[in-house]
Amino acid sequence: MRQISPAGSVRGSVLLPGDKSISHRFGMLASICEGPSKIRNYSSGADPQSTLDCMKALGVPITRSGSEVTIEGQGLDGLRAPAAPLDAGNSGSTIRMLAGLLAGQPFSTEIFGDESLSRRPMQRVMAPLGLMGARIDARDGKYPPVRIQGVAAGERLRAIDYEPPMASAQVKTCVLFAGLFAEGETRVHEPVRTRDHSEIALRELGAELTVRNRVISMQGRPKLTGRDLFVPGDLSSAAFFLVAALVARESKLLLTGVGLNPTRAGLIDFLMGLGARIKVLNVAEENGELVGELQVEHSDLKPGVLEGAMTAAVIDEIPVLAVMGALGGGLSVKDAGELRVKETDRIATVAENLRRMGGEIDVHETGFVVPGGQKLKGAEVDSFTDHRIAMAFAVAGLSASGETTIANAEAASVSFPEFYDTLRQITA
Numbered sequence: 001m002r003q004i005s006p007a008g009s010v011r012g013s014v015l016l017p018g019d020k021s022i023s024h025r026f027g028m029l030a031s032i033c034e035g036p037s038k039i040r041n042y043s044s045g046a047d048p049q050s051t052l053d054c055m056k057a058l059g060v061p062i063t064r065s066g067s068e069v070t071i072e073g074q075g076l077d078g079l080r081a082p083a084a085p086l087d088a089g090n091s092g093s094t095i096r097m098l099a100g101l102l103a104g105q106p107f108s109t110e111i112f113g114d115e116s117l118s119r120r121p122m123q124r125v126m127a128p129l130g131l132m133g134a135r136i137d138a139r140d141g142k143y144p145p146v147r148i149q150g151v152a153a154g155e156r157l158r159a160i161d162y163e164p165p166m167a168s169a170q171v172k173t174c175v176l177f178a179g180l181f182a183e184g185e186t187r188v189h190e191p192v193r194t195r196d197h198s199e200i201a202l203r204e205l206g207a208e209l210t211v212r213n214r215v216i217s218m219q220g221r222p223k224l225t226g227r228d229l230f231v232p233g234d235l236s237s238a239a240f241f242l243v244a245a246l247v248a249r250e251s252k253l254l255l256t257g258v259g260l261n262p263t264r265a266g267l268i269d270f271l272m273g274l275g276a277r278i279k280v281l282n283v284a285e286e287n288g289e290l291v292g293e294l295q296v297e298h299s300d301l302k303p304g305v306l307e308g309a310m311t312a313a314v315i316d317e318i319p320v321l322a323v324m325g326a327l328g329g330g331l332s333v334k335d336a337g338e339l340r341v342k343e344t345d346r347i348a349t350v351a352e353n354l355r356r357m358g359g360e361i362d363v364h365e366t367g368f369v370v371p372g373g374q375k376l377k378g379a380e381v382d383s384f385t386d387h388r389i390a391m392a393f394a395v396a397g398l399s400a401s402g403e404t405t406i407a408n409a410e411a412a413s414v415s416f417p418e419f420y421d422t423l424r425q426i427t428a
């Protein structure tokens with residue numbers, strides 16, 4: 001349980017944890033590089049730690065001191081059969097991306113997760129891995145635990161040309177990671193462009209990969225070489241503070257070291273389009289990823305519509321954008337069926353909590369409509385063990401009348417253990 005008091009304005013500067021998506025990719029890829037990698041600003045979240053724990057269980061020497069992680073890469077053929085099933089915790093990225101790496105191994109593995117992960121669909125990765133020749137099985141054919149029987153001695157995965165039926169960077173990454181172990185060229189045709197951290201990381205580490213019109217082509221069996229890597233701050237974590245500042249009068253925040261990869265920064269464009277006063281400052285490049293500062297001030301926001309490619313680009317930020325819609329100019333979300341299969345059914349959990357706070361929301365199968373200009377009342381809300389729901393409703397609590405309590409608030413540590421401390425600093 002966490003109590004959130006109304007705050008008036010938020011002011012000051014915020015340092016974010018390393019990006020969760022990039023941390024997973026660096027953790028997995030550095031493990032199959034030749035030689036060591038030192039990763040700075042690795043995410044402090046529990047999910048990226050699940051990835052490191054899985055890689056350790058696969059025989060990779062990994063040491064961690066705070067946000068600095070050193071990985072002794074074992075080369076493309078250096079992973080070892082784990083002594084026990086691998087635990088992905090709450091992390092969909094870990095189980096789906098790692099399934100790609102494991103499909104190419106000459107040994108069998110099983111990956112399981114917590115209660116939430118055990119309800120999330122895995123066919124989306126089982127289908128392409130099956131086409132590549134991997135023998136892969138799951139509970140009821142679709143849920144974790146997932147069992148992956150590696151390739152037979154002397155055999156290799158087949159390179160495929162694959163068009164995922166949904167917009168998913170995890171599925172794209174799974175296919176590319178399996179493609180590392182296949183002979184020849186693996187191709188993924190994306191229906192909608194999704195975050196391209198895997199493409200950037202693979203290229204940085206030495207893979208031969210090209211991208212043209214949403215088609216990614218990569219040669220199998222590359223020589224990947226370990227190196228020093230830096231993880232930018234997590235823009236999806238920044239979103240909670242951007243919204244907190246936008247909706248509360250007299251607020252002004254500076255967010256430093258934020259990842260601004262164009263396939264993620266649709267959020268900034270969307271907010272600016274609604275009239276958000278956000279300045280992007282001091283942009284630089286690190287390991288192929290853009291990093292910069294964001295200065296944000298309270299703004300009068302227009303009504304917003306999220307649909308198509310923009311929905312996909314901001315999919316993780318939608319819970320807090322719903323809160324922003326209610327307190328600001330309103331928000332209509334379309335084409336967001338993927339929200340139903342995240343850590344919780346986020347359409348349902350957003351609606352439940354907004355209603356508990358006296359808010360209004362109209363829900364449909366693949367989205368919702370939140371009228372603007374609402375006054376929210378402090379209430380008991382629940383994260384339902386979903387990190388982004390916990391943090392979105394902590395932000396709602398700052399601008400509500402009266403106290404808000406969040407049940408299962410500790411879920412925030414899945415991506416952002418320092419979240420409540422940071423919130424306290426900017427409201428002090």
Ligand code: S3P
Binds near residue numbers: 020093168170173
């Ligand atoms: C992620 C991709 C998205 C996102 C998740 C992280 C990634 O999932 O929701 O938090 O790092 O590739 P999907 O691939 O299921 O859309």
